[in-house]
Amino acid sequence: MGNIAGMDLGTFGVWTFDFEHQPAAQMRDSIQELEAQGWRAFWIPELLGREALTHAGYLLSCTQQMHIINGIAKIGSREAKWTYGASLLLADAYPNRHVLGLGHGDARPGTKPMTAMIEYLDELDAFETPNPAPKTPIHRILAAYGPKMLELARDRSAGAHVYHANVAHAAQSREILGPDAFLGVEHPVLFESDPNTARAIARKHLDPYLHQRFNVAKFLRLGHTEEEISNGGSDRLVDELVFWGDLDSIVDKLNAYVDAGADHIGVQVIGIEPDQTAMPYWRMLGDALLRQGAST
Numbered sequence: 001m002g003n004i005a006g007m008d009l010g011t012f013g014v015w016t017f018d019f020e021h022q023p024a025a026q027m028r029d030s031i032q033e034l035e036a037q038g039w040r041a042f043w044i045p046e047l048l049g050r051e052a053l054t055h056a057g058y059l060l061s062c063t064q065q066m067h068i069i070n071g072i073a074k075i076g077s078r079e080a081k082w083t084y085g086a087s088l089l090l091a092d093a094y095p096n097r098h099v100l101g102l103g104h105g106d107a108r109p110g111t112k113p114m115t116a117m118i119e120y121l122d123e124l125d126a127f128e129t130p131n132p133a134p135k136t137p138i139h140r141i142l143a144a145y146g147p148k149m150l151e152l153a154r155d156r157s158a159g160a161h162v163y164h165a166n167v168a169h170a171a172q173s174r175e176i177l178g179p180d181a182f183l184g185v186e187h188p189v190l191f192e193s194d195p196n197t198a199r200a201i202a203r204k205h206l207d208p209y210l211h212q213r214f215n216v217a218k219f220l221r222l223g224h225t226e227e228e229i230s231n232g233g234s235d236r237l238v239d240e241l242v243f244w245g246d247l248d249s250i251v252d253k254l255n256a257y258v259d260a261g262a263d264h265i266g267v268q269v270i271g272i273e274p275d276q277t278a279m280p281y282w283r284m285l286g287d288a289l290l291r292q293g294a295s296t
Contacts, residue, residue, distance in 0.1 A: 002041075002264045004139050004158045004182045007096050009067050011258060012289040013041030014282060015186045015266030019055070020048040021274040028062040030279060035066045037286045043071040043186065043266040046105070052077065053086040060094040071161055071186065071266065072103030072143045075116060080123035084138075085131065092134035101161050103143030104214075113214065114148055121156050141182060145169075145218045150176040158182050159263075164209055166240040167256045169222055174261030184264040185257055190244040190271045191281055202242035203232045205270045242270065251288050 002009040014034055019027045031042060042059060046052040052073035059068045073083065083100070090098040102120070104113035111119075142153035144160040150173055153160035159182025162173060170185050177183055188205060192198040209215040210229055219229050219237065228234035233241075243253040257265045267285060269278040 004099060004141070005096075005137070007067060007099070007139065008040065009069075009099075009184075009264050010040035010290075011264060012039075012254070012285075013043060013067075013069070013264060013266045014039055015043035015071060015268040016278065017045060017048065017268075018272065018278055019044060019059075020050055022277075024058065026277075027059070030277065031059055031062055031066060033279065034282060034286070035063045037283065038290045039066070039282075039286060041067045041069060041264065041266070043069045043101075045071055046074050046077060053083070053090070056098055057086075057090055057093075060090065060097055065097070067097050067099065069099040069141075069161075069184075069266075070101040071163070071184075072101045072105065074105030075102055075120045076105055080120050081127050081129075084124050084127045085129060087138045087140070088129065088131055088134060091136055091138045092132065095134065095136040096139070098139065099158075100138060100140040101143065102140060102157075103161075114152065117142065117149070117152060121152075141184065144173075145214075146221065147176055154178060154181045159184070161266075162186065164188075164206075164215065164241055165218065166222055167260045170257050170260040170262045182264070183262050184266060185262045186266040186268055187254065187257065188242045188268045188270045189250045189254070189281075189285075190242055191247070191250070191269075191284075192244050192271060193246055198242075198244035199235060199238050201271045202238045202244060206233055206238065206241060247284055247288055251285075251292075254289070 002011045044055055052070045056068045087100045140157045141159050141161050142157045144150045144153040150160055154177045162185045173183055190198055210233055224237050228237050243250050254265055269281045272278045
């Protein structure tokens with residue numbers, strides 16, 4: 001479990017936007033503490049200003065063994081040759097510790113995500129450089145939800161990264177990917193046991209995704225109706241997309257992904273204000289998830 005071409009990411013990792021709001025010194029201290037606790041994988045998005053590959057490079061430089069995964073580096077943020085050059089350097093400097101997670105994001109307006117991704121991969125695979133080849137390869141995965149993108153991830157990368165889906169989708173994804181391709185899923189968790197409070201916080205977190213065309217299509221494929229997706233999302237939708245409650249209930253729900261065929265679960269703690277840190281919750285989750293032997 002948790003492997004990409006021999007890279008042991010563990011079954012559970014940290015997936016967070018928190019570093020968008022932290023200065024470099026705090027980022028360094030935070031990720032070093034997570035590494036010391038035993039976490040093996042740290043997932044970072046590209047959304048609020050941190051550039052994906054410099055961000056990854058800094059975090060790799062701060063740690064000794066932590067794997068840093070871009071979840072995702074947007075293909076519209078840089079030309080393929082620069083993505084190739086940067087990821088080549090990271091593969092050389094930090095062997096088997098960086099995973100280039102690529103996603104469509106808001107790339108190339110007017111171009112279908114599948115078309116844009118195929119063209120980008122073609123450019124990456126055709127590019128030649130005088131830069132020294134690393135001893136270990138560039139490891140890449142693709143953000144994928146629908147069947148066609150999952151097939152592309154299977155055929156042209158190490159596997160797929162799925163963001164904001166559910167356990168049933170993980171099982172469906174495993175069928176498409178087959179037994180060998182990597183399946184990494186992200187899932188938000190919220191340490192709040194009052195249903196009304198928890199769902200209010202979860203709806204605030206989910207709101208942007210409930211208005212995006214590609215995400216709405218994804219939720220419809222998951223079996224939700226347009227009525228359930230509108231008006232903040234139904235309780236059923238919210239409860240599938242955000243696991244809330246106490247530590248034991250959250251851990252039990254996360255483990256369902258393992259049974260569904262996921263190799264790795266990137267856990268995102270939500271409900272944290274920008275001027276606060278989720279570190280107390282990562283300590284709790286680490287004690288529970290790493291202790292149970294799922295990532296060792």
